[in-house]
Amino acid sequence: MKPASFEYRAPEQLDELLELLADDFTDVRVIAGGQSLVPMMNFRLSTPELLLDLRRVDELGALEHRPDGALSVGATVTQARLLRQLEQQGGWPVLAEGIRHIGHPQIRSRGTVCGSLAHHDPTAELPALAVALDARMTVAGPQGRRTVAAADFFTTYYETVLEPGELLAEVVFPAWPAARGWGFRELARRRGDFALVGAVATVDRDAAGATAEAVALVLFGVGERPVRLGGVEQALAGKPLDAAALASVEPLVAEAIDPVDDLHASADYRREIAVQLSVGALADAWERSSARV
Amino acid sequence: MSEHAVQQVPIRVTVNGRELAAEVEPRLLLSDFIRHHAGLTGTHVGCEHGVCGACTVLVDGAPQRSCLVFAAQADGAEIRTVEGLAEPGAPLHPVQQAFHEEHGMQCGFCTSGFLMTTVALLEETPHPSDEQLVDALSGNLCRCTGYRNIVAAARSAERKLAEAGDE
Ligand SMILES: Cc1cc2nc3c(=O)[nH]c(=O)nc-3n(C[C@H](O)[C@H](O)[C@H](O)COP(=O)(O)OP(=O)(O)OC[C@H]3O[C@@H](n4cnc5c(N)ncnc54)[C@H](O)[C@@H]3O)c2cc1C
Ligand code: FES
Ligand code: FES
Numbered sequence: 001m002k003p004a005s006f007e008y009r010a011p012e013q014l015d016e017l018l019e020l021l022a023d024d025f026t027d028v029r030v031i032a033g034g035q036s037l038v039p040m041m042n043f044r045l046s047t048p049e050l051l052l053d054l055r056r057v058d059e060l061g062a063l064e065h066r067p068d069g070a071l072s073v074g075a076t077v078t079q080a081r082l083l084r085q086l087e088q089q090g091g092w093p094v095l096a097e098g099i100r101h102i103g104h105p106q107i108r109s110r111g112t113v114c115g116s117l118a119h120h121d122p123t124a125e126l127p128a129l130a131v132a133l134d135a136r137m138t139v140a141g142p143q144g145r146r147t148v149a150a151a152d153f154f155t156t157y158y159e160t161v162l163e164p165g166e167l168l169a170e171v172v173f174p175a176w177p178a179a180r181g182w183g184f185r186e187l188a189r190r191r192g193d194f195a196l197v198g199a200v201a202t203v204d205r206d207a208a209g210a211t212a213e214a215v216a217l218v219l220f221g222v223g224e225r226p227v228r229l230g231g232v233e234q235a236l237a238g239k240p241l242d243a244a245a246l247a248s249v250e251p252l253v254a255e256a257i258d259p260v261d262d263l264h265a266s267a268d269y270r271r272e273i274a275v276q277l278s279v280g281a282l283a284d285a286w287e288r289s290s291a292r293v
Numbered sequence: 294m295s296e297h298a299v300q301q302v303p304i305r306v307t308v309n310g311r312e313l314a315a316e317v318e319p320r321l322l323l324s325d326f327i328r329h330h331a332g333l334t335g336t337h338v339g340c341e342h343g344v345c346g347a348c349t350v351l352v353d354g355a356p357q358r359s360c361l362v363f364a365a366q367a368d369g370a371e372i373r374t375v376e377g378l379a380e381p382g383a384p385l386h387p388v389q390q391a392f393h394e395e396h397g398m399q400c401g402f403c404t405s406g407f408l409m410t411t412v413a414l415l416e417e418t419p420h421p422s423d424e425q426l427v428d429a430l431s432g433n434l435c436r437c438t439g440y441r442n443i444v445a446a447a448r449s450a451e452r453k454l455a456e457a458g459d460e
Contacts, residue, residue: 001341007300008319008365031366038361039342042322051319053366080355104432106346106410109355110362191431 003041010053014060014140014169017052022142022165026050030167032075032115035107060169069175075168079108079116079126092173094182094200095133098125101184104192114168117153120160120225123194125186127154128220131228132200135173141166154225180204181289183281186221187273189264196265197221197273201281203241209291211240217282222259222274229256232278241286246279253278304368308333309377317364324348326364327374335375335405339434346433349406350374356413356429375405378412387453388412388446397446399437406433411447415454 011017021028029048031037032055040046054060060075063085071092073082079099086096102108102116102125116126117137130137130150137148142165150171153160162168186198198221204214215236217229232249239245259270301316308331315330327336327350339347341360348359351373378386385393388411398404407430414421414429421429426447435443 002322002325003320005299006319008302008363010365010368034361034363034366035343038322038363041320042342042360051363055366100428104346105414105429106349106356106358106432107343109352110357191427 001042003038004044004047006041006048007050008053009050010056012056012058014057017054017057018140018142018165018167020050020052021167023050024164028052030054032118033078033111035103035111036115036119036121054167062170066172070172071176072170072172073113074170075112075114077113079111079113080105082113083108091176092133093176094184094202095129095173097182097184098129098200101125101186101188101195101198107192114171117171118160118162118168120154120158121194122157122224122226123196123198123221125195125198125220128198128200128218128226130171130173131226132202132216132218133173133176134216135171137168138170138172139166140169145169151228156224177204177292179290179292181285181287183284183288185277185281185284187277195221197259197270197277199274199277199281201278201285203282203285203289205289205291207292211238212236212286212289213238213292215241215282215285217278219253219257219274219278222257222270227257229253229278231256236282241282246282249282250275250279302365302368304365306364306367306369307371309373315364319363319365321364322360323350323352323362323364323367323372324359326367327359327372330364333374333376337402337405339402344434345403345406346410347403347406349409349433351409351413354413354416356410356432373409373412375408378408386412387457388415388450391450391453392443392446395442395446395449397438397443398435403433403435403437407435407443411450414447415451419455419458420451 027049030052054076062074063077064072079102083099116124135150137153139146181203183201186195188195200218202216203212206213215233217232219227232252235249253275254271259267261267303316305314324338328334337347339345343358343361349356350359352370388408410433
């Protein structure tokens with residue numbers, strides 16, 4: 001179980017890296033934390049000819065608050081570094097909770113936020129969080145930069161809109177209002193395993209605090225990409241999220257998703273769990289939210 | 294590929310305080326570099342795809358799986374392995390002593406990984422919650438002990454390190 005031979009480069013300039021990445025005649029791959037890529041290379045499921053290490057490109061390592069309150073996370077920022085920053089400086093508590101569910105500290109200390117997004121395992125936490133939080137992805141390529149909404153970034157299992165020659169340079173999470181409530185629930189067989197199913201919810205209340213003005217609910221592990229439950233979000237907007245309201249959306253969740261049978265769980269079981277986790281995450285989010293200021 | 298000369302990447306790393314310079318093939322895993330080039334066979338290789346944690350070492354202070362890092366990526370890094378915990382003949386490191394006293398091992402295959410994981414945890418979080426302790430240890434597999442003695446050893450190590458810090 002050793003990887004096949006490949007060439008390795010770790011340029012310091014982003015331009016140089018992008019030029020090497022744009023080579024149409026070589027099977028080129030970037031490596032960030034390697035926590036998904038190296039296992040695949042050790043199994044020889046992935047046999048790139050040239051590996052481009054992102055780690056020496058300084059500008060890809062930025063983790064900073066924007067003037068508008070957004071948080072930008074560069075391509076080489078590890079999951080552990082983002083978690084530490086969120087725990088120390090606050091904000092985006094749902095992101096912190098989601099990251100705590102990724103693997104183990106030994107994985108998070110190397111695995112990157114952007115690597116998880118670019119890899120797009122359909123049961124991974126970060127793609128669903130990016131969709132729920134309306135993150136924006138900055139894609140760098142031979143033609144310059146473009147911005148893609150998280151909702152449009154993930155296409156199908158392990159696929160994104162990234163074209164050959166393109167790189168996810170950073171992900172930007174919009175400002176987190178202090179009064180926003182959140183819920184994060186997932187079911188995994190063992191601690192640190194990839195989830196069978198997970199749910200991310202946020203709630204913003206109105207100025208009186210009596211009803212939900214805006215609701216977000218995104219599931220993962222139930223399809224080829226993170227699934228945003230727009231029907232549920234609309235059904236709950238303008239209401240208090242009491243037991244009756246939550247019970248009323250259970251059938252909407254079950255209808256909106258189309259999970260598949262696999263060796264980990266049947267489709268029916270996944271659907272049942274998705275309903276339970278959705279209601280739980282929405283209830284947590286309502287509980288944790290307060291009147292808009 | 295065979296008609297091309299195999300690329301050799303020059304690297305410099307510090308392993309347990311000793312500086313090493315080497316030329317490595319890009320596909321050489323850090324675990325193999327540590328075992329075969331640095332000659333430190335205390336770092337064990339179980340699964341070679343990131344699930345067992347036997348190969349855990351500290352890279353710039355952070356616990357990492359050395360089978361999921363290429364040696365070339367570790368250029369410039371400071372690496373600590375189980376051999377760095379105590380000199381031969383010297384008293385054991387408090388974490389090693391705790392695993393010894395609490396019988397935190399049977400066959401010992403997983404032990405160096407657990408030791409490095411525990412050292413990393415207690416260096417960053419001297420008094421971890423149960424949640425934090427389980428989170429850290431769950432990244433390492435043991436097929437012998439049933440984990441109870443490993444958890445007891447980690448708690449004992451926490452007390453030993455706290456006492457040593459007070460002196
Ligand atoms: C034991 C174990 C348990 C795990 N558990 C979980 C879990 O519970 N949940 C979870 O979400 N993940 C889990 N992971 C995966 C982990 O989160 C990875 O770190 C992550 O999926 C990939 O990030 P990386 O930086 O390691 O990327 P790499 O492994 O370096 O790259 C992965 C892929 O993405 C591409 N890529 C990386 N960065 C970029 C970029 N900036 N732009 C374009 N392409 C890029 C690479 O070319 C490669 O194809 C686990 C991994 C292991 C080994
Ligand atoms: S040998 Fe590295 S995790 Fe198993
Ligand atoms: S002591 Fe044998 S695997 Fe842990």
